Amino acid sequence: MYQAIIAAPAIDGQAGQAHRRTEGLRSTAGSASINSMGTRLQTLVALLQTAPGEIFIQPHDAPDPDAIASAFGLHYLLSRHGLKARIIYGREYEKMDARRMVALLGIELSMAAEAASIESEDWVVVIDGQSGNTNMADLHCVEVAAIDHHMVRADAAYRFLDIRPEVGSCSAIIADYFFENQEIPPRLVATALLYGIFIDTDSMTRGVTDLDALMFYRLYAFAEPEIFRRLRSSQLTLRDLATYADAFRTVEIYGRLAFLRLADADDSLVGAANDIVLSLDEIDASVAYSVRSDGVKISVRCKVDDIHGDELARAIAGELGFGGGHVHMAGGFIPADRVPPDRSVDTLIRHRAISYMESSNH
Numbered sequence: 001m002y003q004a005i006i007a008a009p010a011i012d013g014q015a016g017q018a019h020r021r022t023e024g025l026r027s028t029a030g031s032a033s034i035n036s037m038g039t040r041l042q043t044l045v046a047l048l049q050t051a052p053g054e055i056f057i058q059p060h061d062a063p064d065p066d067a068i069a070s071a072f073g074l075h076y077l078l079s080r081h082g083l084k085a086r087i088i089y090g091r092e093y094e095k096m097d098a099r100r101m102v103a104l105l106g107i108e109l110s111m112a113a114e115a116a117s118i119e120s121e122d123w124v125v126v127i128d129g130q131s132g133n134t135n136m137a138d139l140h141c142v143e144v145a146a147i148d149h150h151m152v153r154a155d156a157a158y159r160f161l162d163i164r165p166e167v168g169s170c171s172a173i174i175a176d177y178f179f180e181n182q183e184i185p186p187r188l189v190a191t192a193l194l195y196g197i198f199i200d201t202d203s204m205t206r207g208v209t210d211l212d213a214l215m216f217y218r219l220y221a222f223a224e225p226e227i228f229r230r231l232r233s234s235q236l237t238l239r240d241l242a243t244y245a246d247a248f249r250t251v252e253i254y255g256r257l258a259f260l261r262l263a264d265a266d267d268s269l270v271g272a273a274n275d276i277v278l279s280l281d282e283i284d285a286s287v288a289y290s291v292r293s294d295g296v297k298i299s300v301r302c303k304v305d306d307i308h309g310d311e312l313a314r315a316i317a318g319e320l321g322f323g324g325g326h327v328h329m330a331g332g333f334i335p336a337d338r339v340p341p342d343r344s345v346d347t348l349i350r351h352r353a354i355s356y357m358e359s360s361n362h
């Protein structure tokens, strides 16, 4: 989906927030499609040139390589149009390859809590996620644009929206912005985007579309193979390995489903551990979860088309929390205060997942 609209009233401060929340995209009075007037990037730039305050680029919380690369690429493109923006995010990232990426590629980003003051009239472009998601911190400013490859939220209301849920990575969408505008990606940007595509598509095997493959090919010509290789081999630390070693002993298989429990682990570690479990020959889908002080983080992976990961994630989190994502890669969260005190989390998750499988004849 690609929509770019001009909303008639100016968005500013609280009044703007109210306006944004009460009017759906398609119902915005006086909106006009301006697709034909330029590329998506040109449309976004034209909008951001009218920003009344600072511009922020916000990848999802605990950003992964795809989120970081997308923000880095967009930051560069905006700078080419004279737009200053800062990349900020909520919740710290823990995966080693994300840390290496930031260090080796010289990416500047900071935690929202540590960034200089964010004013209510400042604008934010959310990337690789959408406002209102549990993994997208509310910065209390104006969410003016979203670029994402997840399902569009029902409450989405941005002045610029480029959401393509079918694409395997957000990095491919940003790479598309480069080539669509005859922009040569600098070596480090190309390397970041190449790695973002590679990771989000699980080494070009998950949810890969023509765009992911084409962008991977085109970026490759500009990327630095040695840094790419270094990132690829920085996915784990010794500490992660110890966490995984303990966790992998908990793996249980019920029919086509595997379950993995991790001790207190960051979102990205849960997902990465689950990718490893999914590579088991015996199963078609896997559910990993981590019981943390803030709640239960759930990751779902599928390697077949007849089990829908997003539905399975929703079935597990149910009315207790939130679940969703892609068919092959999904997740969910149950806040601590919603976890039933009378049942073990292990039983709850297994019961719900297996019930889903049975009810949908798997």
Ligand SMILES: [Mn+2]
Pocket (backbone or CB within 6 Å): 066, 067, 128, 149, 168, 169, 170, 200
């Ligand atoms: Mn992504």
